[in-house]
Amino acid sequence: MARKSKQKEAILRLVKGMTSHPTADCVYEEVRREIPNISLGTVYRNLRLLQQEGKILELDLAGTISRFDGNVQDHYHFRCEQCGRIFDVDRPVDREIDSLVSRKMGFKVSYHRLEFRGLCKDCQS
Ligand SMILES: [Zn+2]
Numbered sequence: 001m002a003r004k005s006k007q008k009e010a011i012l013r014l015v016k017g018m019t020s021h022p023t024a025d026c027v028y029e030e031v032r033r034e035i036p037n038i039s040l041g042t043v044y045r046n047l048r049l050l051q052q053e054g055k056i057l058e059l060d061l062a063g064t065i066s067r068f069d070g071n072v073q074d075h076y077h078f079r080c081e082q083c084g085r086i087f088d089v090d091r092p093v094d095r096e097i098d099s100l101v102s103r104k105m106g107f108k109v110s111y112h113r114l115e116f117r118g119l120c121k122d123c124q125s
Pocket residue numbers: 080081082083084085119120121122123
């Protein structure tokens with residue numbers, strides 16, 4: 001396999017295997033264990049490519065640096081206000097809201113984003 005696609009495959013595999021919604025820097029730290037001479041720029045470029053190809057998601061969470069998600073199914077997130085960790089919320093996305101808002105406002109809704117905030121289990125104790 002060519003070096004370039006090998007790097008990309010490694011990055012994809014890592015992001016898919018991480019449930020922590022890593023930043024590019026976190027992905028870089030992980031992938032370096034496997035490919036020590038990889039550059040941060042290469043990691044950024046490949047994350048961008050993978051996102052454009054729909055293989056990973058870039059989370060548009062308010063006011064934070066980009067985080068990436070290997071779970072490309074539409075899903076909600078919970079962000080802990082104390083430790084900053086982001087969790088997937090195990091609840092189906094509510095499509096009703098889209099049509100409700102469409103009907104009420106006369107807009108054509110593509111999707112909605114919802115982020116829950118509070119304290120995770122660890123931070124509650
Ligand atoms: Zn927490």
